[in-house]
Amino acid sequence: MSQTMNKDELKKVIALNVKSLYRKTIDEATPAMIYQAVALAVKDMIIDRWIATHKEYEKQDAKVVYYMSMEFLTGRFLGNNIISLCEQKEIEEALSELGFDLNSIEDQERDPALGNGGLGRLAACFLDSLASLGYPAYGCGIRYRYGMFKQQIRDGYQIEVPDEWLKDGYPFEIRRAEYATEVKFGGYVETEWDGKRNHFVQKGYQSVMAVPYDIPIVGYGNNVVNSLRIWDAQPVNTFNLSEFDKGDYQKAVEQENLAKTIVEVLYPNDNHYSGKELRLKQQYFFISASVQRAIKKYKEKHDDIHKFYEKASFQLNDTHPTVAVAELMRILLDEENLEWDEAWEITTKTCAYTNHTIMAEALEKWPIELFSRLLPRVYQIVEEINRRFVAQIQQRYPGDNEKIRRMAIIYDGQVRMAYLAIVGSFSVNGVAKLHTEILEKQELRDFYEMMPEKFNNKTNGITQRRFLLHGNPLLADWVTDKIGNEWITDLSNIKKLSVYVDDEKCQQEFMNIKYQNKIRLAKYIKEHNGIDVDPRSIFDVQVKRLHEYKRQLMNILHVMYLYNQLKDNPNMDIVPRTFIFGAKAAAGYKRAKLTIKLINNVADVINNDKSIGGKLKVVFIEDYRVSNAELIFSAADVSEQISTASKEASGTGNMKFMLNGALTIGTMDGANVEMAEEVGKENMFIFGASADEIINLENKGGYNPMDIFNNDQDIRRVLMQLINGYYSPQDPELFRDIYNSLLNTQSSDRADTYFILKDFRSYAEAHKKIDQAYRDEKWWARTAMLNTASAGKFSSDRTIEEYVRDIWHLKKIKVELK
Numbered sequence: 001m002s003q004t005m006n007k008d009e010l011k012k013v014i015a016l017n018v019k020s021l022y023r024k025t026i027d028e029a030t031p032a033m034i035y036q037a038v039a040l041a042v043k044d045m046i047i048d049r050w051i052a053t054h055k056e057y058e059k060q061d062a063k064v065v066y067y068m069s070m071e072f073l074t075g076r077f078l079g080n081n082i083i084s085l086c087e088q089k090e091i092e093e094a095l096s097e098l099g100f101d102l103n104s105i106e107d108q109e110r111d112p113a114l115g116n117g118g119l120g121r122l123a124a125c126f127l128d129s130l131a132s133l134g135y136p137a138y139g140c141g142i143r144y145r146y147g148m149f150k151q152q153i154r155d156g157y158q159i160e161v162p163d164e165w166l167k168d169g170y171p172f173e174i175r176r177a178e179y180a181t182e183v184k185f186g187g188y189v190e191t192e193w194d195g196k197r198n199h200f201v202q203k204g205y206q207s208v209m210a211v212p213y214d215i216p217i218v219g220y221g222n223n224v225v226n227s228l229r230i231w232d233a234q235p236v237n238t239f240n241l242s243e244f245d246k247g248d249y250q251k252a253v254e255q256e257n258l259a260k261t262i263v264e265v266l267y268p269n270d271n272h273y274s275g276k277e278l279r280l281k282q283q284y285f286f287i288s289a290s291v292q293r294a295i296k297k298y299k300e301k302h303d304d305i306h307k308f309y310e311k312a313s314f315q316l317n318d319t320h321p322t323v324a325v326a327e328l329m330r331i332l333l334d335e336e337n338l339e340w341d342e343a344w345e346i347t348t349k350t351c352a353y354t355n356h357t358i359m360a361e362a363l364e365k366w367p368i369e370l371f372s373r374l375l376p377r378v379y380q381i382v383e384e385i386n387r388r389f390v391a392q393i394q395q396r397y398p399g400d401n402e403k404i405r406r407m408a409i410i411y412d413g414q415v416r417m418a419y420l421a422i423v424g425s426f427s428v429n430g431v432a433k434l435h436t437e438i439l440e441k442q443e444l445r446d447f448y449e450m451m452p453e454k455f456n457n458k459t460n461g462i463t464q465r466r467f468l469l470h471g472n473p474l475l476a477d478w479v480t481d482k483i484g485n486e487w488i489t490d491l492s493n494i495k496k497l498s499v500y501v502d503d504e505k506c507q508q509e510f511m512n513i514k515y516q517n518k519i520r521l522a523k524y525i526k527e528h529n530g531i532d533v534d535p536r537s538i539f540d541v542q543v544k545r546l547h548e549y550k551r552q553l554m555n556i557l558h559v560m561y562l563y564n565q566l567k568d569n570p571n572m573d574i575v576p577r578t579f580i581f582g583a584k585a586a587a588g589y590k591r592a593k594l595t596i597k598l599i600n601n602v603a604d605v606i607n608n609d610k611s612i613g614g615k616l617k618v619v620f621i622e623d624y625r626v627s628n629a630e631l632i633f634s635a636a637d638v639s640e641q642i643s644t645a646s647k648e649a650s651g652t653g654n655m656k657f658m659l660n661g662a663l664t665i666g667t668m669d670g671a672n673v674e675m676a677e678e679v680g681k682e683n684m685f686i687f688g689a690s691a692d693e694i695i696n697l698e699n700k701g702g703y704n705p706m707d708i709f710n711n712d713q714d715i716r717r718v719l720m721q722l723i724n725g726y727y728s729p730q731d732p733e734l735f736r737d738i739y740n741s742l743l744n745t746q747s748s749d750r751a752d753t754y755f756i757l758k759d760f761r762s763y764a765e766a767h768k769k770i771d772q773a774y775r776d777e778k779w780w781a782r783t784a785m786l787n788t789a790s791a792g793k794f795s796s797d798r799t800i801e802e803y804v805r806d807i808w809h810l811k812k813i814k815v816e817l818k
């Protein structure tokens with residue numbers, strides 16, 4: 001039927017879709033209309049596979065992982081779905097005969113940006129891998145009406161514009177009203193004695209209906225289609241007569257408002273806890289709906305709830321979904337009428353927790369007052385979990401009140417979500433070797449000592465299907481030409497490229513592809529920034545969320561330093577360099593937004609200075625997101641992974657660059673450490689203090705950056721340019737806060753919290769080496785190719801196989817089409 005279509009069938013279906021959607025013929029249709037029509041045709045091809053996949057799961061009574069995440073940063077689906085269905089050629093030809101180009105049709109899709117950065121993108125890569133490997137899985141999340149804001153740059157400043165991704169309808173989602181579920185907030189708990197036991201009943205609550213929308217996640221070439229289930233909120237029986245008659249008008253209005261606001265926006269903080277009441281509502285909303293639904297589904301086929309964990313795992317993507325521990329307990333206790341110990345056994349065999357950060361400001365701690373008011377019954381359960389856990393600590397460490405202070409789930413008026421997640425889960429994992437070591441030895445050492453068997457590492461990964469096959473078609477075709485196409489489903493095969501690294505013809509082909517991709521990006525930059533960049537210059541790229549620990553500031557300070565050198569000596573022999581930045585800052589993160597302004601002001605001065613002969617260019621790419629990321633990674637020569645050691649849990653941008661043949665300048669942090677193991681330190685530009693050194697300095701209360709300021713003229717000159725109007729003549733004080741943050745002239749924070757001045761010289765040295773190395777074309781080409789060839793470990797397929805082996809224990813499924 002419509003499971004596959006040839007070119008002519010496709011042309012017919014697209015024309016038909018345009019007609020029935022818009023009452024237009026093909027030649028009257030806009031690209032946006034064609035996009036909708038093509039998406040609908042693709043959805044048609046998906047739908048039978050989707051149904052067949054779920055039939056197969058039921059037939060096999062397969063165990064399922066519920067990947068619970070506040071964020072899924074999927075990026076566009078059309079292109080990826082077409083690739084996964086192996087319909088690229090047919091659709092390209094059909095469109096071309098209709099007078100359209102597939103790339104520009106793909107450009108009509110808005111990115112579903114239901115995530116901030118790395119954590120949300122990881123969830124999306126995991127779903128892609130789960131489907132492509134044939135594992136039964138649901139993504140569980142929120143259908144934010146407005147996803148991550150669109151970033152505009154005006155006069156160098158970031159402006160946040162609402163992301164109306166649903167405005168024209170999203171063609172791939174399907175509303176599943178039949179699975180709507182009520183979620184209750186607030187009120188109070190009444191205890192009712194039935195002669196045998198107490199029952200706890202929530203009364204006087206407000207509720208909303210959670211209504212799921214499913215988005216298909218298409219496995220690569222295997223007919224498997226999993227679901228990303230995102231929940232929308234709707235009012236429950238608004239203004240129904242019985243409520244109204246009771247004079248409960250106020251409550252009806254409040255319920256309606258709750259439903260409207262709860263899924264309104266994604267909080268734009270990355271690695272930062274905001275503590276907003278609405279955020280906790282969002283968390284409980286999607287978790288309660290997902291857990292209720294998982295239990296219902298299980299009970300349709302099984303009668304022994306005690307074995308729930310044999311058919312379901314809940315993976316908690318950071319602490320945001322941790323309330324799942326207590327919600328599962330609530331359902332087992334209050335609705336399934338289990339005893340505490342039975343319920344606890346099921347819960348702690350179902351839940352597993354992934355830790356994503358060790359930074360204090362990111363740890364979620366909810367005030368008891370807020371938590372218990374919003375979730376009165378759930379809070380009682382958390383109290384009881386805590387009471388029993390504290391008793392366990394006392395038994396293991398009699399009289400050690402320090403341990404209780406350090407480990408209790410409820411302490412000092414707050415619920416510590418990470419500790420609830422650890423206690424309620426059978427698995428606790430970090431996301432890179434170094435990160436897991438730091439968790440075990442430092443941040444979570446008390447827990448590691450008490451329950452070492454729970455701890456494990458799962459180094460993050462990325463899907464090669466989006467970030468090479470789709471994002472870099474020229475390189476993908478070349479790789480396939482050289483080593484066959486097995487790398488698409490098993491990236492370890494990419495190491496077969498190593499035999500070509502010394503082959504000069506291959507080196508030239510590889511670098512020529514890089515050059516073509518740089519031309520593609522240069523065109524994008526010309527269109528969006530109006531800046532001419534030379535594709536023969538080194539494309540040196542830092543794209544990621546803007547955060548002090550990621551040290552975009554160090555990068556731009558180094559650009560200022562290079563510019564000073566060039567001004568002093570315009571004949572200085574350096575390889576022309578284009579520094580490319582892309583980053584959104586959380587809307588309330590002042591210093592991050594000021595750093596964006598600094599980058600743009602520096603760009604303005606440098607790009608307009610004719611005296612340096614175009615040797616330096618600085619570009620800030622507006623609205624960094626998955627769709628333009630794909631263009632950026634494929635065009636990069638140098639990848640900036642320069643976080644303060646110990647602060648970046650893993651990073652995944654680093655892996656995308658490596659796979660696309662960029663050389664990394666980076667600290668020994670996160671997964672950079674493992675990249676160095678794979679490709680060899682000599683094939684990266686490693687610099688800066690180690691994680692151990694940083695942690696030691698932090699334990700001593702920091703260091704004194706004034707010593708560096710006083711003794712290093714070049715650094716002092718750059719810092720003075722922050723406060724003498726060099727880059728902001730109209731307002732010389734504009735960048736004072738950044739200057740202060742580095743030298744701590746009055747702020748209460750430690751001076752140079754992220755050790756920028758400490759690492760600056762070693763960073764500048766590493767850049768000098770890049771300049772020298774790039775002149776040796778053969779070395780560079782060989783090393784770039786070697787980076788691609790060594791990226792096999794960093795496929796999210798490998799990561800998922802490890803989760804399956806150690807945590808979820810899923811079985812692969814085969815889907816045959818009839």
Ligand SMILES: *Cc1c(COP(=O)(O)O)cnc(C)c1O
Nearest residue numbers: 117118544625626629651652653
């Ligand atoms: C991969 C990715 C990230 C994460 O980048 P890091 O460098 O690991 O912080 C963030 N945003 C987008 C759009 C990405 O594709």
